[in-house]
Amino acid sequence: MANDYTANPIYLDTFSSAIDVGNSLFADSNAQICVEKIKWINGTATHTALISDADDNVVFKDTAETNNVSRDLDLNGLWFKGLKIAASGVGSGQILIYMR
Numbered sequence: 865m866a867n868d869y870t871a872n873p874i875y876l877d878t879f880s881s882a883i884d885v886g887n888s889l890f891a892d893s894n895a896q897i898c899v900e901k902i903k904w905i906n907g908t909a910t911h912t913a914l915i916s917d918a919d920d921n922v923v924f925k926d927t928a929e930t931n932n933v934s935r936d937l938d939l940n941g942l943w944f945k946g947l948k949i950a951a952s953g954v955g956s957g958q959i960l961i962y963m964r
Contacts, residue, residue: 886946911955918946
């Protein structure tokens with residue numbers, strides 16, 4: 865599958881190049897984004913997932929201890945200035961971003 869910004873949640877599964885959610889949604893890397901939840905699914909043991917905001921503050925960071933790991937981060941409608949994932953910033957699996 866490919867990254868899909870048209871639905872809620874946003875579905876990301878291709879991490880070979882950098883991802884800029886603010887730019888993809890609003891043509892503005894610094895766009896304010898209200899996030900309910902971030903979910904990492906199907907992570908592989910020892911792989912990591914790292915999501916930052918436009919100012920490089922860590923929003924989500926985790927490492928899978930086993931295969932097929934699933935992690936949820938409930939953010940309850942927190943606002944972030946952009947969201948980005950560096951190229952290869954997620955080692956495996958998919959990222960779901962639930963927006964308000």
